[in-house]
Amino acid sequence: RRLTLFVGSALAAPRGPGAPHRKPSTLFSMKLLPILTLSLLLASAPGGAQQRPTTLYDVAMMQRNANNLVRAGELEKALQTYDYVLKLRLPLQGARHYDVGALHNNLGVRHYLAGENDKADKSFTAALAVILPMRGQGHPDVATILCNQAYVLEARSKSKKAYELFDKALQIRLRTVGGLHPDAGDCYEGMALALDAQDKRDEALKFFEKALAARTRLGKMHTDVGASYAGVAMLYLNKSDFEEATKFDEKARAILDQTGGAYPPNRNPISRLRPEPAELLRAKSKTLRKL
Numbered sequence: 001r002r003l004t005l006f007v008g009s010a011l012a013a014p015r016g017p018g019a020p021h022r023k024p025s026t027l028f029s030m031k032l033l034p035i036l037t038l039s040l041l042l043a044s045a046p047g048g049a050q051q052r053p054t055t056l057y058d059v060a061m062m063q064r065n066a067n068n069l070v071r072a073g074e075l076e077k078a079l080q081t082y083d084y085v086l087k088l089r090l091p092l093q094g095a096r097h098y099d100v101g102a103l104h105n106n107l108g109v110r111h112y113l114a115g116e117n118d119k120a121d122k123s124f125t126a127a128l129a130v131i132l133p134m135r136g137q138g139h140p141d142v143a144t145i146l147c148n149q150a151y152v153l154e155a156r157s158k159s160k161k162a163y164e165l166f167d168k169a170l171q172i173r174l175r176t177v178g179g180l181h182p183d184a185g186d187c188y189e190g191m192a193l194a195l196d197a198q199d200k201r202d203e204a205l206k207f208f209e210k211a212l213a214a215r216t217r218l219g220k221m222h223t224d225v226g227a228s229y230a231g232v233a234m235l236y237l238n239k240s241d242f243e244e245a246t247k248f249d250e251k252a253r254a255i256l257d258q259t260g261g262a263y264p265p266n267r268n269p270i271s272r273l274r275p276e277p278a279e280l281l282r283a284k285s286k287t288l289r290k291l
Contacts, residue, residue, distance in 0.1 A: 059088050060275040063099075067106060067281055068265040075114045082107050101130030102278035105145055108152075109281040117152050120283075124149040140183070141280055143172035148283040150190050155286075159197035166190040185214030185224065186282060189231060193285060196235055208232045223263060226255030227288035234288070252288075261289035 063085045069078035082103060089100050108123030127145050135141050150165035170187035177183055192207035212228045219225070233248035266279065 055272075056092065057270060057272045057275055059085055059092070060099075060270050060278065062088075063103060063106075063278055064266060064270065067279055070106065070110050070113065070281060071263050071265055073113075073262070075110055078110050079107075079114075082110065096130055096134075098131065098134060099278040101127045101134070102280050104130065105148065106279075106281045108145075108148060109283045112148070112152050112155070112283050113286060117156050120152045121149065124152065138172055138175065140172065140176050143169040143176070143183070143187075144280045144282060146172075147186055147190065148281075150194075151283040151285065154190060154193055154197070157197065159194040163191055163194035166194060179210070180214050180217065182214055182218050182224065183282075185211045185228075186284060188214065189224075189228065189285060189288070192231060192235075196231075196238065201235055201239055204235055205232065208235065221255050221258060223256065223259040223261055223289060224284070226252045226259065226261070227285065229255065230288040231285070256289065 062081055066078045066081035066085065069075070069081065086100070086103055086107075089097065089103065093099060104123050105127035108120045108127060111117070111120035111123055124145055128142070128149075131139075131141050131145065146165050147169040150162045150169065153159075153162035153165060166187050170184060170191070173179075173181065173184045173187060188207045188211035192204040192211065195201070195204035195207065208228055208231050211231070212225065215222060215224045215228055229248045229252035233245045233252055236242075236245035236248065270276070
């Protein structure tokens with residue numbers, strides 16, 4: 001049954017001329033409230049009536065669309081969609097559901113890319129408040145959020161605190177996926193940037209080399225490989241070694257010119273009957289991925 005028909009039949013049940021008026025019970029009102037809330041939200045859905053979600057599958061598709069908007073750099077559209085999806089998820093799933101925590105994380109990545117670091121920090125804190133008690137301290141999802149939050153700290157020039165969070169995330173990933181996994185490469189990149197900001201460039205170079213070793217598994221022409229080369233070029237530039245800086249800058253540009261510093265959209269199918277848990281986006285250095 002369509003939701004509008006269900007609500008209409010519930011509110012406007014026919015009564016005979018002599019039938020007594022019955023006041024709805026408190027229990028009935030409480031059950032009806034989420035449905036009415038959802039109906040009001042559907043009426044204001046972005047994109048018009050044809051795109052209004054009616055099931056968790058539809059909501060999951062909208063969140064996937066917002067994730068892909070972030071990947072494409074359409075940050076304002078992504079923000080509008082995330083805000084709308086959050087309003088849909090809360091009455092359906094509650095504030096402590098995993099998918100809501102994932103949405104807070106992805107909002108944080110959007111804010112970080114938009115340069116709104118205070119908002120990003122708050123979103124990652126909200127994501128941890130949901131996912132940490134659910135998954136536990138050693139879970140890869142917790143490592144993802146910690147790593148994301150560390151990139152925000154690095155962008156705010158809090159390099160020592162950023163290094164601590166990158167290292168905390170790395171310790172989880174070393175136990176769960178190993179040091180040559182691309183996810184470990186994200187931690188290595190962040191640690192290298194944090195050390196470079198503290199003028200510890202020889203140590204930073206070692207972490208960029210580790211990042212490259214992990215990321216070449218993604219392919220030699222992957223955006224993240226280009227970003228690692230860009231990081232090494234920046235490091236040599238800071239050391240006034242212009243010859244080495246030029247060499248790695250050319251390597252970086254050969255890749256980033258081709259990829260645009262971007263990532264392909266996620267087009268994996270979503271089950272209509274039972275959507276999988278929402279995807280967690282990963283924050284990465286914006287500077288290293290610019291042409």
